Amino acid sequence: MLDLGASINVMPTSIYKSLNFGDLELTRMTMQLANRSVVQPLGILEDVLVQVNELILPTDFYMLDMEDETSGKGSTLILG
Numbered sequence: 001m002l003d004l005g006a007s008i009n010v011m012p013t014s015i016y017k018s019l020n021f022g023d024l025e026l027t028r029m030t031m032q033l034a035n036r037s038v039v040q041p042l043g044i045l046e047d048v049l050v051q052v053n054e055l056i057l058p059t060d061f062y063m064l065d066m067e068d069e070t071s072g073k074g075s076t077l078i079l080g
């Protein structure tokens with residue numbers, strides 16, 4: 001797997017709170033979303049272990065305060 005840094009991984013705060021991860025690192029970054037709105041992440045969570053098939057990779061996630069539209073159906077992560 002090659003990470004060129006051209007995309008990011010996003011986690012809603014609802015998942016972050018339910019998993020009881022450690023403190024977020026603050027970030028000054030802003031993001032422009034697909035609908036052209038600009039948001040500032042609440043922080044970044046570094047080196048979260050993510051399993052894809054047999055591979056386990058440390059992954060950074062930016063935390064966004066967004067509605068969880070999948071309530072009751074599971075949760076959504078956006079892997080870039």
